[in-house]
Amino acid sequence: MAATPTRRKKRLGRYLRELREAAGLRAVDAARKLKTEESTISRYENGIYKPAWAAVSVLLTYYGAGDDAEEKASTLYDAASVTMPKIRLPADSPKAFRELVNTEREAEQIYILETSVIPGLLQTADYAMAVFATAKVTSDVDELVNIRLERQRYLEGPDAIELCVCLDIAVLHREVGGSKVLRDQLQRLLELIEQPNVTVHIIPFETGAYGNMSGGCWIMTFGDEGDSDVVYLEHPAGGVWVENESDVQHFQTMFDEVRTASLDPEASAEVIRARVRSLSK
Template structure:
């Protein structure tokens, strides 16, 4: 079994953002070790005084890790090489590191914390959006309008916290090691007003500005094309620099989210994304449409 190389990942705010990725990598590696040794999840759980379901959650990277538990599991799986043990225990420390977003736990649901961690560790983010401009490209005024529309009963303090969280996420795209961001945005999002005309003008100007950044590829799917491959709705595909980690498809729901990483599922969304990029306006054509739409507000 090869030795794991932990490495580091940084987010747009300049701190460690790879804790979610590290948990997934560590869990996946522990699963491979267990299976290679022929140990059942039940037996693994018994060895660390835990349930079979706890082992399952650990292997999926959905819980934090205790160094003692990992040490006991490595012993059970016959891992005696000190360099391999040290590398995996180093992953434990990184996997348990709190991300910057944890300080927004009062307004950030647990299911979305996972996404923020994955987003911050990705090297390529591709997505399709139809309802509104996605969070990474929203102006502060547009964010405020979206939050107020979606949370009409929220206090002013809560609204301000939600806006601050989204603005903090946006630092990702202008960081020194910013990911590539490829977005296909349905034309409907350009005409659906959030806030007044000045807010929309500012948002459209912001899209034009960011579409010229070297790491951003923004395409508009125009009304004139008619029906297209994005019929199932908005989605995001995340790719990571770690070769051990598969692409992840993120599907947001009202009170939860789905994270798909099975090869056949990801492949279907990848095909849809490629068709959307082929059928949408080119980046330059999209800027032209943004400029003409700007004149309507």
């Protein structure tokens, strides 16, 4: 199986390259020290392979790295060693969607603006089933629902993603799957926002026009200056990535403005509870 570069391995590799260059050494010098090929050093530094800690320790000594540098390298090494759950996708999944699943699991923060449905990372199985049932998907619906639920594991554990959602209040009134399915979905949403890493802001009708009024977006950040923030725009054929720095900044500014115009988390939770009560009558 081919090695898969990840952002965490790339952070470690980038730091090792910085230390090597600061020491005035070439990749071939590092390779000789480890009695390996120069291409192996390249794979380490490009995040394709994660070296053994023994090799990292030898390189740190060779580069003359101090205690602070060794501590940082150790932190990056531990992060690169974390194995995130891998999601098996249907063979006919669009390329952009595959990239979304691989990218979101490495994100530190995800910001979602959603105008029409509860975001997939927060959906119940029945709600997701109802969404897929109207989408005319060619893949097995049960498989797609299971994949959506598996992705929700990214919100759990010590390395959980921080998720912030701005959600149009109309979503609380659109009875996807019927009133019971929606009620159960909103109950689940109330449970999820009790987690410290999940925040929901409801956009009230009184806000009027917001954003670009042309649909939602996902903004993903990675907590490292070497990893650029990205935006994902979903559409029925799969989705489009926005990576240009100025365009990403535009979406980030738009999201911040929408969040400011939305209800705070406490008021948002009360609106959701009120809707649950009305659906329970």
